[in-house]
Amino acid sequence: MNSAVTVEWKAICSVDDVLPGTGVGVRLPKGQAALFRTRDGKFYALDNMDPFSHANVLSRGLLGSLGDKRVVASPLYKQHFDLETGQCIEDDSVKLTVYPVRVQGDVIELATPA
Amino acid sequence: MAKQQLLLIGHGMVGQRYLESLVVQGGREIFDITVLCAEPLPAYDRVGLTSYFSGKTADDLSLVPEGFFEEHGITLKLNTKVDAIDRAGKTVTTNTGETLPYDKVVLATGSYPFVPPIPGNDRDNCFVYRTIDDLDAMIAASKTGKVGTVVGGGLLGLEAAKALHDLGLETHVVEFAPRLMAVQVDDFGGGLLKDKIQELGVTVHTSTGTQDIVDGENCTHRMNFGEDKYLETDVIVFSAGIRPQDELGRACELAIGERGGIVVNNHCVTSDEDIYAIGEVALWEGRIFGLVAPGYQMAEVAAEHLMGKAEQQFAGADMSTKLKLMGVDVASIGDAHGNTPGCRSTVFMDQTAGVYKKAVISECGKKLLGAVLVGDAADYGNLLQLCLNEMDLPGDPSALVAPMSDGAPLLGADALPDTAQICSCNNVSKGDLCAAIDGGAQTVGDLKACTKASATCGGCSALVKQVLDSELEKRGVEVNNHICEHFPYSRQEIYHLVRVGQITTFDELLEKHGSGDGCDICMPTVANVLASCWNDWVLNKPHAGLQDTNDYFLGNMQRDGTYSIVPRVAGGEITPDKLIVLGEVAKQYDLYTKITGGQRVDLFGARVEQLPEIWKILVDAGFETGHAYGKSLRTVKSCVGSTWCRYGVKDSVGTAIQVEDRYKGLRSPHKIKMAVSGCTRECAEAQSKDVGVIATEKGWNLYVCGNGGMRPRHADLFASDLTDEQLIKTIDRFLMFYIKTADRLQRTSVWLENLEGGLDYLKDVILNDSLGMGDELEAQMQHVIETYQCEWKSTIEDPEAVKRFNHFINETAEADDNLAYVRERGQRRPAYEHERIELVEEA
Ligand code: SRM
Ligand SMILES: Cc1cc2nc3c(=O)[nH]c(=O)nc-3n(C[C@H](O)[C@H](O)[C@H](O)COP(=O)(O)OP(=O)(O)OC[C@H]3O[C@@H](n4cnc5c(N)ncnc54)[C@H](O)[C@@H]3O)c2cc1C
Ligand code: SF4
Ligand code: FES
Numbered sequence: 031m032n033s034a035v036t037v038e039w040k041a042i043c044s045v046d047d048v049l050p051g052t053g054v055g056v057r058l059p060k061g062q063a064a065l066f067r068t069r070d071g072k073f074y075a076l077d078n079m080d081p082f083s084h085a086n087v088l089s090r091g092l093l094g095s096l097g098d099k100r101v102v103a104s105p106l107y108k109q110h111f112d113l114e115t116g117q118c119i120e121d122d123s124v125k126l127t128v129y130p131v132r133v134q135g136d137v138i139e140l141a142t143p144a
Numbered sequence: 145m146a147k148q149q150l151l152l153i154g155h156g157m158v159g160q161r162y163l164e165s166l167v168v169q170g171g172r173e174i175f176d177i178t179v180l181c182a183e184p185l186p187a188y189d190r191v192g193l194t195s196y197f198s199g200k201t202a203d204d205l206s207l208v209p210e211g212f213f214e215e216h217g218i219t220l221k222l223n224t225k226v227d228a229i230d231r232a233g234k235t236v237t238t239n240t241g242e243t244l245p246y247d248k249v250v251l252a253t254g255s256y257p258f259v260p261p262i263p264g265n266d267r268d269n270c271f272v273y274r275t276i277d278d279l280d281a282m283i284a285a286s287k288t289g290k291v292g293t294v295v296g297g298g299l300l301g302l303e304a305a306k307a308l309h310d311l312g313l314e315t316h317v318v319e320f321a322p323r324l325m326a327v328q329v330d331d332f333g334g335g336l337l338k339d340k341i342q343e344l345g346v347t348v349h350t351s352t353g354t355q356d357i358v359d360g361e362n363c364t365h366r367m368n369f370g371e372d373k374y375l376e377t378d379v380i381v382f383s384a385g386i387r388p389q390d391e392l393g394r395a396c397e398l399a400i401g402e403r404g405g406i407v408v409n410n411h412c413v414t415s416d417e418d419i420y421a422i423g424e425v426a427l428w429e430g431r432i433f434g435l436v437a438p439g440y441q442m443a444e445v446a447a448e449h450l451m452g453k454a455e456q457q458f459a460g461a462d463m464s465t466k467l468k469l470m471g472v473d474v475a476s477i478g479d480a481h482g483n484t485p486g487c488r489s490t491v492f493m494d495q496t497a498g499v500y501k502k503a504v505i506s507e508c509g510k511k512l513l514g515a516v517l518v519g520d521a522a523d524y525g526n527l528l529q530l531c532l533n534e535m536d537l538p539g540d541p542s543a544l545v546a547p548m549s550d551g552a553p554l555l556g557a558d559a560l561p562d563t564a565q566i567c568s569c570n571n572v573s574k575g576d577l578c579a580a581i582d583g584g585a586q587t588v589g590d591l592k593a594c595t596k597a598s599a600t601c602g603g604c605s606a607l608v609k610q611v612l613d614s615e616l617e618k619r620g621v622e623v624n625n626h627i628c629e630h631f632p633y634s635r636q637e638i639y640h641l642v643r644v645g646q647i648t649t650f651d652e653l654l655e656k657h658g659s660g661d662g663c664d665i666c667m668p669t670v671a672n673v674l675a676s677c678w679n680d681w682v683l684n685k686p687h688a689g690l691q692d693t694n695d696y697f698l699g700n701m702q703r704d705g706t707y708s709i710v711p712r713v714a715g716g717e718i719t720p721d722k723l724i725v726l727g728e729v730a731k732q733y734d735l736y737t738k739i740t741g742g743q744r745v746d747l748f749g750a751r752v753e754q755l756p757e758i759w760k761i762l763v764d765a766g767f768e769t770g771h772a773y774g775k776s777l778r779t780v781k782s783c784v785g786s787t788w789c790r791y792g793v794k795d796s797v798g799t800a801i802q803v804e805d806r807y808k809g810l811r812s813p814h815k816i817k818m819a820v821s822g823c824t825r826e827c828a829e830a831q832s833k834d835v836g837v838i839a840t841e842k843g844w845n846l847y848v849c850g851n852g853g854m855r856p857r858h859a860d861l862f863a864s865d866l867t868d869e870q871l872i873k874t875i876d877r878f879l880m881f882y883i884k885t886a887d888r889l890q891r892t893s894v895w896l897e898n899l900e901g902g903l904d905y906l907k908d909v910i911l912n913d914s915l916g917m918g919d920e921l922e923a924q925m926q927h928v929i930e931t932y933q934c935e936w937k938s939t940i941e942d943p944e945a946v947k948r949f950n951h952f953i954n955e956t957a958e959a960d961d962n963l964a965y966v967r968e969r970g971q972r973r974p975a976y977e978h979e980r981i982e983l984v985e986e987a
Binding site: 042047048049050057069080083084085086087090092093095096097100101105106108110 | 630662666693703950954
């Protein structure tokens with residue numbers, strides 16, 4: 031039996047609202063996400079809560095790359111998280127939720143579990 | 145075939161090493177292993193016990209890798225003391241009422257502190273120094289007591305005394321023998337050591353025996369020494385030697401030494417072939433080894449023997465030691481007392497400097513047999529190697545102890561044979577280090593991780609570093625100073641590329657000289673260099689994404705994700721009206737308010753979206769950003785100087801304000817702090833700053849490269865009797881030269897220490913303009929000064945920039961709903977995790 035997970039796409043903001051190379055916080059129906067735009071124009075979204083400090087700050091982390099992974103560094107204690115998978119680079123046991131992102135025309139949409 | 149039962153009794157340092165060794169050799173295939181541990185915690189670093197007082201936690205000290213017991217299917221029973229071994233029935237019984245069968249037993253019960261049989265030794269607040277529980281009890285007792293006394297002036301006693309002293313007690317050491325560390329050092333060394341210890345603020349009573357301990361008048365106890373001599377004290381720590389914890393062995397009639405200890409052979413087998421003993425409980429050839437390194441060797445030997453390998457044998461161990469107290473250098477090597485027949489000593493003693501060194505030389509004059517070092521133990525590693533490897537002395541034996549004229553080491557790491565044991569705690573030879581370096585290790589950290597060298601007592605770390613450096617050099621490895629994987633350049637080279645290539649953005653630099661995307665190391669570094677050179681507004685679009693959060697939001701992020709606000713208060717001078725504005729703003733936004741260590745006011749707890757509106761109020765009232773977040777000038781501290789002070793010879797406040805206004809906003813490799821004092825009483829503490837200025841009758845004295853913080857350094861006198869104009873010119877050049885040549889996050893203190901040619905070279909460049917770049921440096925500084933803008937003013941005037949301060953992009957009016965506060969002493973602070981859980985439950 032197939033159980034498809036239904037997701038709901040939600041419009042967040044326009045593309046120009048997010049400066050390349052930075053992130054912004056997103057209010058979700060439950061909790062918060064961090065939405066990032068890399069300098070080459072790709073969008074990613076992860077949990078906003080930093081699991082090491084329990085503060086909602088990941089949207090304010092620095093973006094960059096480590097090897098072939100694209101990462102965000104927590105602004106508090108500097109752990110890195112893989113933007114594609116949410117995996118923490120320094121601690122195997124920590125993984126953040128990844129929210130799918132798509133751009134519809136000028137609008138950025140984020141998928142949350144319905 | 146069913147597995148055999150192996151019981152390890154005692155889970156201390158040596159016990160844990162035994163388990164690790166057994167696991168590596170596949171012991172789990174043959175044995176079911178159960179560990180019985182009397183303490184409430186699994187094995188921890190007893191050698192590092194004293195660091196518990198300076199902030200290390202029980203977790204930090206743990207020696208057990210996470211998941212070790214689960215992964216290897218080993219059973220660990222904590223709080224379980226073995227009461228008896230039944231050798232005939234082959235079982236042991238425990239204080240928890242269990243009886244466990246065994247095929248093999250390993251005794252690793254260590255030793256216990258000997259408490260001299262003094263009447264009153266069992267009174268309250270009398271302790272020993274062996275376990276984390278002991279330390280917790282000492283900490284509790286020190287809260288109410290004022291005076292602490294250690295009975296015993298040996299290695300451990302002195303460590304305990306340092307701990308009592310650090311706990312804030314007036315501290316005494318009472319030693320029966322006529323000198324301290326009687327086992328390791330000789331009379332001269334002992335005398336000098338006593339002086340050194342007393343300098344630390346600990347009173348030493350040698351040749352003093354305690355007759356009894358009774359109620360005191362001013363303190364809890366009175367220790368009577370006879371002849372009406374006594375000492376009043378609240379806390380007593382006995383550290384009068386250790387005794388092997390051999391009671392289990394005695395009770396089941398294993399062979400025991402005359403003065404205790406369970407007798408073992410070269411494989412650590414006791415008189416019962418199914419029972420091994422290792423570590424401090426084991427007696428080998430009539431000797432007990434009270435150090436961890438021999439215990440580790442026994443662990444390896446015993447584990448191999450159990451697995452049927454008999455090549456390795458225990459063959460005794462070196463008992464050289466180095467005291468690991470901060471501030472007192474003491475070491476003893478080999479035959480320190482010169483007991484070898486025919487040996488001769490060469491001694492160096494300098495009472496004014498507090499240095500004593502003795503080398504014991506063989507009859508033939510060619511070998512080093514032992515040594516004592518007090519006051520300067522820098523040569524410990526070298527001398528130990530000469531002694532252990534029985535190497536021929538490089539020259540005149542007296543050179544071993546004489547102060548070095550040219551500063552050249554006695555013996556390079558190069559001269560050591562591959563078999564030389566570099567780290568005795570973990571039995572790591574030079575060959576092992578070389579193999580690790582061949583395998584890719586490039587730093588001391590790498591070597592520590594893969595060989596454990598320097599991971600225990602740390603006594604070998606200088607030598608490990610020497611071996612590393614010389615081996616890397618031999619392999620032609622240039623020690624890599626690239627700032628990160630994206631730029632094959634040092635910070636200094638990047639600065640040069642930016643300056644000379646007139647590069648103004650990160651993308652341009654990356655395209656021309658780098659690769660990949662950049663990261664949280666290179667982006668802020670480059671942003672900082674761009675600012676040092678061109679001084680563009682840091683939130684200009686091409687730079688914004690490069691800034692670390694503190695620079696991006698122009699405030700320091702606090703532990704709950706909110707920010708602090710620190711307006712500039714140049715020189716610490718502030719009008720009452722401005723002070724009132726700060727108070728009003730703090731009140732309006734309920735900000736926690738504190739006077740900082742830098743003579744200004746810090747307002748904490750502003751949410752990110754509140755920052756622009758708060759700063760608008762402050763900027764309107766005439767405040768500027770204080771750059772508390774930037775790698776840039778922080779504060780110029782002043783004393784009141786001639787403005788009011790009866791001793792002030794110059795206007796220190798005025799000069800501090802002038803200097804602070806001149807260099808504010810200057811981005812640099814690390815933060816810069818300055819101070820100006822109005823006379824040599826030095827109330828502004830200028831000699832602890834990167835740049836310190838002190839007024840004299842004849843002009844200004846300039847000090848540079850001081851540091852407080854993690855590794856304090858006194859500033860060096862750089863130039864004397866300067867006029868106002870000379871002072872500014874010299875500081876301009878000094879700062880720009882630092883910005884041009886320092887590494888990332890290198891304060892001026894560390895920079896100077898690494899600068900080839902040191903202070904003299906720096907003076908030459910700045911004062912004598914030996915590189916002919918004085919004008920250029922001054923011009924570069926002038927550019928930065930002329931282009932200064934208050935970053936907060938520019939930000940609140942730019943609506944697009946203000947938008948970036950919203951916590952949510954989609955619900956811009958909303959604030960982070962995860963913040964929780966507790967009121968304390970009349971102000972608000974972020975809830976700690978445990979309070980937050982309660983707050984959330986209540987809500
Ligand atoms: C607020 C203050 C403590 C206080 O309540 O008094 C403070 C607070 C912080 N200090 Fe400090 N330091 C403060 C004075 C000092 C001083 C004393 C002084 O300047 O006279 C020192 C020692 C002097 C020195 O630096 O040589 C000091 C040595 C440090 C260090 C260690 C630097 C070193 O070279 O070892 C750090 C860590 C670092 O910079 O890497 C640090 C880092 C920090 C940070 C930025 C930690 C952080 O990354 O979050 C703290 C946050 C400040 C904030 O949120 O506003 N702070 N810090 C002081 C602010 C002074 C000011 O008005 O700007
Ligand atoms: C403060 C301090 C500083 C030191 N500094 C140094 C140093 O700088 N260099 C150095 O080489 N050495 C140093 N030492 C010595 C070093 O710690 C010991 O050599 C080492 O810990 C010995 O290990 P062990 O496993 O034999 O004994 P321990 O580590 O003492 O472990 C024995 C364990 O067995 C348990 N046990 C005892 N009896 C039973 C029983 N019947 N049933 C179950 N469990 C039992 C004990 O509770 C204990 O946990 C220092 C020691 C102290 C206390
Ligand atoms: S010493 Fe400085 S860095 Fe450490 S807690 Fe205090 S303010 Fe923070
Ligand atoms: S000698 Fe103790 S850690 Fe190396």
